[in-house]
Amino acid sequence: MRMLSFGPGLALALLTFGAACQAMSIRELRSLEANEKDGKLYANYYLVGVVEGLREAGDMAQRAGQKPPFCINGRRLEPAMARSLYQTELTRNADSYEADMPVQLVISAALRNSYRCAP
Numbered sequence: 788m789r790m791l792s793f794g795p796g797l798a799l800a801l802l803t804f805g806a807a808c809q810a811m812s813i814r815e816l817r818s819l820e821a822n823e824k825d826g827k828l829y830a831n832y833y834l835v836g837v838v839e840g841l842r843e844a845g846d847m848a849q850r851a852g853q854k855p856p857f858c859i860n861g862r863r864l865e866p867a868m869a870r871s872l873y874q875t876e877l878t879r880n881a882d883s884y885e886a887d888m889p890v891q892l893v894i895s896a897a898l899r900n901s902y903r904c905a906p
């Protein structure tokens with residue numbers, strides 16, 4: 788099996804495109820859940836995607852010799868846990884988040900709090 792690889796130019800283009808994409812806010816996620824036929828399902832998929840993206844970003848940082856923002860270290864982190872991580876963080880720190888803040892901010896904090904790296 789041949790592994791796909793890409794050069795630094797494509798990687799930079801992908802990162803630039805990703806940075807240009809508008810992140811979904813807490814308000815938009817709630818609206819999606821409430822107003823779409825399969826909104827809860829779509830929101831769950833979105834949360835899983837955010838977790839997977841942040842996990843990959845952490846792995847990339849570690850491969851580059853940087854300290855990752857959170858550490859799994861053999862602990863369980865499954866896609867089905869994304870909703871729970873999100874809701875727990877929102878509940879635990881309700882005063883810290885405003886409706887127009889990005890969902891990624893909430894998930895990132897949840898991962899840092901739940902999967903702390905050893906000092």
